[in-house]
Amino acid sequence: MNKHKLSTIVFVVNGILFFLGGAGLLGEGKVIFGAIQIVAGACNIAILIGTRKSHRRHIINLLILLMNVVVAGSISWDYTLAGKQYIQYAWLVAALMSLAAFAIQLRKGNTAE
Helix, strand or coil: CCHHHHHHHHHHHHHHHHHHHHHHHHHCCCHHHHHHHHHHHHHHHHHHHCCCCHHHHHHHHHHHHHHHHHHHHHHHHHHHHCCCCCHHHHHHHHHHHHHHHHHHHHHHHHHHC
16 A cells, blocks of 8 residues: 555545544534534544645644544543543544654655755
């Protein structure tokens, strides 16, 4: 699998997860946390449509991937503190996938210069 396909998969999966998680939180009345996840989901989907300038796109990719690591990691931590059995591991996997994609994108940017 090439790097571009991996990044696309990471953005799509995180976008869907964040939208679903945010909708669930809004339904529970947790408006702030739900809104944060929905915005994160929108950012992930928007990057697939976003800017065509490679340098600007690279920086935006890195920022969104870093945001994904933080948001997915915090969701995993929150589920762990809430005593959930397994869902936190799915969010941990999402955070690790984003971290791997971040490292790949960061290396890609360093080799392009």
